[in-house]
Amino acid sequence: MTLTTGTAGPLLTPEQVESLLIKPVLAASVALNPLCSRVLRPTAPSVRLPSVTADPTAAWVSEGAELPVSDLTMAEVDVVTKKVAGLSVVTSELAEDSNPEATAEVGRGLARDIARKVDAAFFGDGTANGGEQPDGLAALTVGAGGVQDIAAGTAPTDLDAFAEGQMLAANVGAQLTAFVTNPATALVLANMKEATGSGKPLLQPDPTQPTRRVIFGVPLLTSPEAPVGTVWGLPAERLVTAVRRDADVQADRSVFFTSDRVAVRATCRVGFGFPHTAALVRIRLAAS
Numbered sequence: 001m002t003l004t005t006g007t008a009g010p011l012l013t014p015e016q017v018e019s020l021l022i023k024p025v026l027a028a029s030v031a032l033n034p035l036c037s038r039v040l041r042p043t044a045p046s047v048r049l050p051s052v053t054a055d056p057t058a059a060w061v062s063e064g065a066e067l068p069v070s071d072l073t074m075a076e077v078d079v080v081t082k083k084v085a086g087l088s089v090v091t092s093e094l095a096e097d098s099n100p101e102a103t104a105e106v107g108r109g110l111a112r113d114i115a116r117k118v119d120a121a122f123f124g125d126g127t128a129n130g131g132e133q134p135d136g137l138a139a140l141t142v143g144a145g146g147v148q149d150i151a152a153g154t155a156p157t158d159l160d161a162f163a164e165g166q167m168l169a170a171n172v173g174a175q176l177t178a179f180v181t182n183p184a185t186a187l188v189l190a191n192m193k194e195a196t197g198s199g200k201p202l203l204q205p206d207p208t209q210p211t212r213r214v215i216f217g218v219p220l221l222t223s224p225e226a227p228v229g230t231v232w233g234l235p236a237e238r239l240v241t242a243v244r245r246d247a248d249v250q251a252d253r254s255v256f257f258t259s260d261r262v263a264v265r266a267t268c269r270v271g272f273g274f275p276h277t278a279a280l281v282r283i284r285l286a287a288s
Contacts, residue, residue, distance in 0.1 A: 021266055022247055024111035030223040031122035031272070032115075035178040037239035042081070047242045051075040051275035079242045079273035082134050084121070086113035088264045089256060110249070110266040118270050119225035122241075123232075134271045137232060142282065150283045157192065159202055162215045165233040165281035174235040174279030176218050181231040183222045185285060189215075189231075229286030238280070240273035 026032045032039055040047055059068050088109050120128070126135035142149045148168045152161035162179065169176050181189075190213065192202045203213040203220065213220045218233075226232070247268035255263045274280065 018247075021111050021114075021249060022243070022268065024108060025115045025118065025268070026243070028112060028115035029118045029122075030180055030221055030226070031119050031241055032243070033178070033221065035219055035221065035236055036180060036234045037236055037241045037272075040079075040240055040242045041245050042242055043245050045081060045244075045269075046271070047079040047081075047240070047273070049077045049079060049240060049273050049275050051077045077240075077273045077275045079240060079271040080134065081242050081244050081269035081271035082132060083267055083269050084114055084117045084133070085265060085267040086110040086117070088113070088266075089261050090264055092253070092260050092262055110264065114266060114268065116225060119223045121270070122272060123223070123226050136272055137274075137280070137282075138227075140274060140277050140280070146277045147280045147282050148278060150281065152283050152285050154286060156285060159189075159192070159215055161283050162218075162231075162233070165283055166216060166218065168281055169233060169235055169279050172276070172278045174238055174276065176233040176281065177236040178219050178221050178234050179215055179231050179283075180221045180223060180226055180234060182226040182228045183224060184228050185226075185231060186213075186220060186222045188285065189213075189220070229284065231283040231285065233281035233283065235276075235279045238274070238276040240275065242271045242273065244269035 026039065030036060061067060086109075117133075121133040122136045123138060124133065124136045125138035126133055137147075140147050148165070150161045150164055150168075165179075166176050190201060190203055194200045194202055203215060206212040206214045206219055209219075247266070249264060249266045252263045252265070
């Protein structure tokens with residue numbers, strides 16, 4: 001007879017955590033999509049990023065004349081990573097199975113759960129869960145040098161607001177790389193036609209991914225965690241998502257001892273940084 005007294009321990013090696021948890025999270029989360037943000041993988045609890053608030057001023061000068069001195073106005077954005085965790089329950093047989101597919105199934109379920117939590121924080125304002133999640137898009141200042149806001153009306157019949165959003169971003173030297181919204185709002189856009197009585201939709205398929213739509217060449221992405229009635233125009237180079245490298249997966253047999261099951265917990269730390277908020281565009285298709 002074997003007596004087991006240990007209750008917790010690593011279920012996956014660091015290499016397995018990276019391939020079976022972190023990479024699927026990166027693939028499933030809109031916030032971590034390279035079209036939406038730059039992903040950093042720090043080892044420290046926070047990442048400090050420079051933020052340019054005013055460019056230096058150049059000028060035309062005469063030959064031999066002194067060049068005018070102009071300072072670069074800088075600020076700093078501190079991206080603090082916070083813990084997000086997922087909990088799953090599997091049978092002891094599955095947890096102990098050496099078959100890679102069994103281990104992968106555990107990782108996929110946890111990855112999907114964590115990806116949803118990351119996206120919820122990305123679109124949120126940081127007040128949920130007692131303020132334990134990082135500030136997201138909803139926490140940013142709108143107008144007056146902050147996020148640029150467009151009211152498209154509750155029943156738009158054209159895509160003019162999206163063209164305006166691209167121009168507003170271009171005015172501050174940015175290029176929108178993705179529009180992101182809730183699937184329900186994406187459906188409203190997908191049902192828009194070129195003209196009354198026409199069956200041809202305004203949105204066009206993405207040549208690289210036929211199942212994805214584009215608006216004036218910019219991919220339209222969806223996330224169930226995005227707010228209904230709002231479309232975010234995002235320039236990936238002006239957003240940063242930090243994912244700490246010390247993610248882990250732990251198993252505990254004591255919680256469900258009587259049913260011979262194992263609690264599997266996965267944790268990682270994520271934070272968001274917005275060093276140039278004026279490059280972001282919010283398009284409102286709702287009254288508020």
